[in-house]
Amino acid sequence: AQSVTQPDIHITVSEGASLELRCNYSYGATPYLFWYVQSPGQGLQLLLKYFSGDTLVQGIKGFEAEFKRSQSSFNLRKPSVHWSDAAEYFCAVAPGDNAGNMLTFGGGTRLMVKP
Amino acid sequence: DSGVTQTPKHLITATGQRVTLRCSPRSGDLSVYWYQQSLDQGLQFLIQYYNGEERAKGNILERFSAQQFPDLHSELNLSSLELGDSALYFCASNLAGGREQYFGPGTRLTVT
Numbered sequence: 001a002q003s004v005t006q007p008d009i010h011i012t013v014s015e016g017a018s019l020e021l022r023c024n025y026s027y028g029a030t031p032y033l034f035w036y037v038q039s040p041g042q043g044l045q046l047l048l049k050y051f052s053g054d055t056l057v058q059g060i061k062g063f064e065a066e067f068k069r070s071q072s073s074f075n076l077r078k079p080s081v082h083w084s085d086a087a088e089y090f091c092a093v094a095p096g097d098n099a100g101n102m103l104t105f106g107g108g109t110r111l112m113v114k115p
Numbered sequence: 116d117s118g119v120t121q122t123p124k125h126l127i128t129a130t131g132q133r134v135t136l137r138c139s140p141r142s143g144d145l146s147v148y149w150y151q152q153s154l155d156q157g158l159q160f161l162i163q164y165y166n167g168e169e170r171a172k173g174n175i176l177e178r179f180s181a182q183q184f185p186d187l188h189s190e191l192n193l194s195s196l197e198l199g200d201s202a203l204y205f206c207a208s209n210l211a212g213g214r215e216q217y218f219g220p221g222t223r224l225t226v227t
Contacts, residue, residue, distance in 0.1 A: 032214045043117065043205060044218040051214065090158065094214055101214060102148065102171050103207075105158040 002027040002093050006106035013081050014114045021076040021109050023091030031093040033074040034103065035065055039087045047089075050074065051096075061085070086113045118142065119219035121206050127225045133194040136222045138206030140187055145211045146170070147189040149181055152221070153202040164189055165211070196226045 003026045013019055025031060032051050036044040048059025055067040065076045074091060088110045092103040118141035128134055140147050149161040151174075160173035164183035175181075178196075183189045193200060203223050207216035 034215060036218070043220040045117070046215055046217065049215050101146065101209065101216070102160040102163055102173060103216060104160070107157050
């Protein structure tokens with residue numbers, strides 16, 4: 001069964017600083033990979049996705065993520081964080097075959113932004 | 116706005132009761148997914164329907180059931196509720212064969 005690990009439960013960065021959120025997955029084949037963001041009291045918004053091809057993917061709100069097969073990682077990055085980026089971020093995987101579309105989520109990383 | 120709607124937004128009920136959560140997928144989406152988000156279990160997949168048929172099951176309790184209707188809206192029924200069922204329940208949808216899922220705003224269930 002696939003699993004997703006987000007090693008950092010909380011991260012605090014200063015506004016304008018760069019950000020990297022870590023995500024490691026365990027799956028037999030290359031899964032489909034996603035990052036979602038959840039603001040307080042809100043649903044989950046898709047930031048970006050990786051299915052195949054270029055391992056550096058661009059998303060909304062200035063986020064990008066890099067797929068590294070050798071490290072089973074899909075880390076999320078942003079060069080300059082804004083106060084509005086404070087939220088919880090979830091990495092998720094779905095089977096990259098016909099086994100079904102269900103998402104397996106990591107535990108989430110709560111991002112706080114200092115002024 | 117993802118285009119996925121869920122009602123009600125909040126639900127407070129007592130132990131032993133039964134509730135129904137409703138989800139309307141994005142226009143054109145045939146697949147509906149239900150997820151539960153709780154403090155101790157995190158985000159967990161419950162069940163998927165595709166064009167009215169159950170497609171996949173996850174960690175869904177026997178007290179819970181779901182269905183998808185001909186107009187593609189879906190309902191999640193939770194019965195014999197326990198305190199531990201208090202959680203945020205999300206519905207998501209996607210295109211047939213698509214992989215990214217679009218989430219609704221969720222229904223917050225509180226069991227007292």
